[in-house]
Amino acid sequence: MKALLPIFAAVSVAALPVAVQAAPCKDAKGKFTKCPEKKAAPKRCKDAKGKFAKCGTPGAKPV
Secondary structure, three states: OOOOHHHHHHHHHHHHHHHHHOOOEEOOOOOEEOOOOOOOOOOOEEOOOOOEEOOOOOOOEEO
């Protein structure tokens, strides 16, 4: 029985990401809905000195 325990553990861990990816989105009432799309990360810019600055300022470059 002790020999089978690592096999069962490996199978259960391998199946975990599949179950997480297949989880649909639900609303407050528990009904299935379309999942919202992820927002893109905002761009960050740095000035000539290497400090973070707004991306519209002169001399700021995207990181």
